[in-house]
Amino acid sequence: MQKIRILEKKAGYQFKKKALLERALTHSSYDRDSCYERLEFLGDIVLDAIVGIHLFKAYPDSSESFLTDLKSAYVNSRNLHDTGMKLKLHDFINFNNYELPKLDDFVEAFIGALYLDGGWKNTEKFVKKFILSRKLEPMSNHKNILSMVAKKCFGSIPVYTLVKESGPSHRKVYRFKVKILGKRYAGYGKATCKKDAEMKAADDLLSKLKKHVSSVAGLTGRNNP
Amino acid sequence: MQKIRILEKKAGYQFKKKALLERALTHSSYDRDSCYERLEFLGDIVLDAIVGIHLFKAYPDSSESFLTDLKSAYVNSRNLHDTGMKLKLHDFINFNNYELPKLDDFVEAFIGALYLDGGWKNTEKFVKKFILSRKLEPMSNHKNILSMVAKKCFGSIPVYTLVKESGPSHRKVYRFKVKILGKRYAGYGKATCKKDAEMKAADDLLSKLKKHVSSVAGLTGRNNP
The missing domain is CATH 3.30.160.20 (Double Stranded RNA Binding Domain)
Structure with a gap:
């Protein structure tokens, strides 16, 4: 429990349902029945929406292809991996494989859990602080x-x-x-x-x-x- | 203006900013500077989020891959084309090409405009009525x-x-x-x-x-x- 508090402090959000956060941090190799996978599905969609809506409003004169490429820069696996590193997420993941599972997937699962527990506003706050805060160049297709x-x-x-x-x-x-x-x-x-x-x-x-x-x-x- | 009212009635939503709806229905061949493309970007993301969140909650025991395949069934271009046909969207599109532009793209642009004008709740209502109402099978990958x-x-x-x-x-x-x-x-x-x-x-x-x-x-x- 102490451990989870450290992560909540880093992320700037305290979960009401700790079990949700636990699930977001659990790989199927550790617990097949209660793992991050569904939350990753949800987090991926919510992250895409928050980033896309933000960019649409922040760049009122940009073309659709510019917005698409800029969104890719923010939600691509490398940028999400960096977010995971910033949160030191690898210290909190439950897994039984030899190798650490992919960090970017757990960042998405964390966002999914955060959305379910705290709603859109809190998730938006997290995404703005940890994902949208850096200035990135559009990722050319x-x-x-x-x-x-x-x-x-x-x-x-x-x-x-x-x-x-x-x-x-x-x-x-x-x-x-x-x-x-x-x-x-x-x-x-x-x-x-x-x-x-x-x-x-x-x-x-x-x-x-x-x-x-x-x-x-x-x-x-x-x-x- | 009369024409737009017919569409609003079909869709069950009256736009405060009619210019937004006009833009969503305008192909670049008709007006390069004020066309549907940016709204399509926005609508695509918002639609994905509404459908994804709905399915996540409606199927609490389903796997992530089932949810992904079922989401594909709802947001794929054929299903969106059907929605466009239901709304008779082809009657309202401004374009100067020989051929009618792709209807599914305009359904997404319509959703983008609806989200900007009416917010999440109204968009969700529209998506539930026109896109999520049919019972579909997961689209196998x-x-x-x-x-x-x-x-x-x-x-x-x-x-x-x-x-x-x-x-x-x-x-x-x-x-x-x-x-x-x-x-x-x-x-x-x-x-x-x-x-x-x-x-x-x-x-x-x-x-x-x-x-x-x-x-x-x-x-x-x-x-x-």
């Missing part, structure tokens, strides 16, 4: 940019292939390859989720194309607000 | 099922390839092929968004495998709550 480049410069399309899947089931690593159909350049990317691996592969291929194909360099500027 | 089958039955992985992209930019059709790496069976799917096309290809390949590979048939049951 490299896949979209590569599609546009493939079409405009080569009249073709990018093709993504999963070339390798490795690691244990709770810690999979995916390696993707991307090529522009009919062209020789290829990009590679690996990450713990497929989408990130594809994005990295697209980014890798874009960098190569920029160096070697002059018409590509002019097309791939920053995504402006 | 065929890609996940195929991954599982590929691994358990063949020790391999599915590989998706975009084989064709056709149609004008506002009405693209994507055709995907999926194979199990190192095996001869292939599945095909086409749809107006890539994710749906991949899902259909996975579903097609699963059907073929079920017929021809006895070990697959036993694995691919329904996703239980």
Whole structure:
């Protein structure tokens, strides 16, 4: 119980139902019947809504694609992992695996529990303090940019292939390859989720194309607000 | 103005700021500077949150994957298109293209405008009446099922390839092929968004495998709550 108080103090919120917080911090390897997974589903949705609504209002003149990319920067797994580190969440998680489960999932579960216990306002306060407080740049959607480049410069399309899947089931690593159909350049990317691996592969291929194909360099500027 | 009242009556909500509703119904081909796109971003997020929170509470014993699949069934573009048809939204959209823009996007923009004008409660009322009222089955994630089958039955992985992209930019059709790496069976799917096309290809390949590979048939049951 003492332990949970430390986390509540860090997070700036005291739970009425401690069992909810306990559940948010419990991996299925520790207790299959009372684990974080449903709360992660809820937290993911609530976080998306709070961040999206905030950005919509904070950037009244920005395009929908700018808002989408900026939201990705805030809710992506790396940023959530950082939030978990700030809260030292790893000290509070109950698990029986050899490896620590993914921290970003528990940040979402924590947000789900907070929403159920404290409602929208308290959750918003937490999200503003721990997730929206940093100034981030929009996360470019490299896949979209590569599609546009493939079409405009080569009249073709990018093709993504999963070339390798490795690691244990709770810690999979995916390696993707991307090529522009009919062209020789290829990009590679690996990450713990497929989408990130594809994005990295697209980014890798874009960098190569920029160096070697002059018409590509002019097309791939920053995504402006 | 008369026209907008008809829609408000159908939807069961009267807008305080009519300009918001007008914007939600305006395609960029009609007015580039005041169109539905930002409202679609907002509506998409708010809809997801309302549906997700509702299902979380309505199915207290269901798994996270059941909730994810059931949410997909409610917020997927086909269901939103049906909602648009129910509201006869096509009668109210301002556009200058030859073809009518996608109705599901305007349903999301309508929800975004409703949220800004009427707040969470009114939006929730609309979503419950027009989107959550039908009893739907969870939309199985065929890609996940195929991954599982590929691994358990063949020790391999599915590989998706975009084989064709056709149609004008506002009405693209994507055709995907999926194979199990190192095996001869292939599945095909086409749809107006890539994710749906991949899902259909996975579903097609699963059907073929079920017929021809006895070990697959036993694995691919329904996703239980």
